[in-house]
């Protein structure tokens with residue numbers, strides 16, 4: 001159920017009407033605290049325009065830890081960026097204007113959906129994910145830094161000529177070029193999943209894939225850029241979860257934007273490869289990316305910072321990135337014209353020239369993923385490297401909704 005906090009009777013009545021049947025109104029934040037103590041199943045708290053902003057923010061900040069399944073919705077007479085930023089920082093799930101009663105109804109429905117998903121996730125038996133493969137999303141909010149190059153070569157490295165089953169998914173839905181880089185001639189694209197939405201299962205999703213090489217298949221982006229508008233986060237989530245059932249690794253290439261499908265991919269991921277190049281604009285977008293991921297309570301131990309063209313002498317060094325982002329570098333990939341030359345030959349550099357410094361850096365990253373150890377382990381000798389199955393058990397079950405995650409630090 002939903003509880004509304006509002007002192008003004010007319011406003012309270014309007015908010016109560018929009019929040020749906022069974023909604024109760026209380027006059028103050030203290031009354032809300034008492035109400036919540038008695039009712040552990042409430043899924044939304046609507047803080048009306050008469051509630052003081054800093055008190056609302058302070059309460060939301062506490063509730064996101066003590067009651068993560070409760071969605072706090074803030075209603076303001078006017079919403080500006082300062083209010084939005086403060087609300088986002090405190091973990092308030094939605095901010096709506098007082099006159100936007102439809103927006104309020106939608107926010108309540110959204111809180112209900114998140115609450116239901118979180119309760120279902122916490123009821124899930126231990127080890128439920130252990131049979132599934134790992135999902136690695138390659139992202140940068142800045143374009144042209146090498147996401148597709150890294151995603152495709154990483155996928156081929158993980159597949160290791162058929163040793164593991166790997167699928168690459170192109171979520172750059174408008175301008176994806178995975179099929180060009182891999183020289184594929186696909187019969188199907190992710191757009192074909194739209195008409196299958198209600199009957200998707202692992203076999204249906206597999207029928208949309210195009211084979212590249214031993215162990216590596218691809219789910220490519222639509223041919224028509226406007227098909228993007230018909231593919232939402234919900235559909236992408238379903239597809240990714242089904243792929244995890246059939247593959248050891250699913251590698252996701254992304255557009256340079258925080259759109260709905262990218263957030264869904266983050267939500268499903270075990271690891272995020274955050275790519276940057278040695279320029280201030282890339283550093284700025286990485287900084288915004290890690291701050292946003294932090295606000296979304298995404299676990300920091302899953303972020304892998306990769307510097308591409310890392311040997312360029314341009315005044316910024318990889319260590320500047322480590323210091324500013326407070327993240328260790330997981331891989332440094334040198335610049336080489338052979339990367340573009342390989343693409344122009346229709347080959348992946350890790351397959352064409354496995355000993356090339358670019359290939360070595362990407363294959364080492366893949367090896368780190370396939371032998372990932374819990375944080376306390378410091379060394380791995382070849383003799384005690386875990387099998388892919390042990391690896392899956394160690395990294396795959398770290399999933400959870402971005403909005404659903406508990407605060408980790």
Ligand SMILES: Nc1ncnc2c1ncn2[C@@H]1O[C@H](COP(=O)(O)OP(=O)(O)OP(=O)(O)O)[C@@H](O)[C@H]1O
Pocket residue numbers: 140142143144145146147148149150172254255256308309333334335336337338339340343358
């Ligand atoms: N290490 C490298 N050395 C030299 N060229 C590189 C390197 N990495 C990527 N490139 C080249 O940079 C260009 C952009 O790379 P890529 O398409 O992988 O970037 P992207 O981040 O996927 O771009 P977009 O945001 O447009 O999807 C390509 O021509 C690629 O060949």
Ligand SMILES: [Mg+2]
Pocket residue numbers: 147148149172177253254
């Ligand atoms: Mg790309």
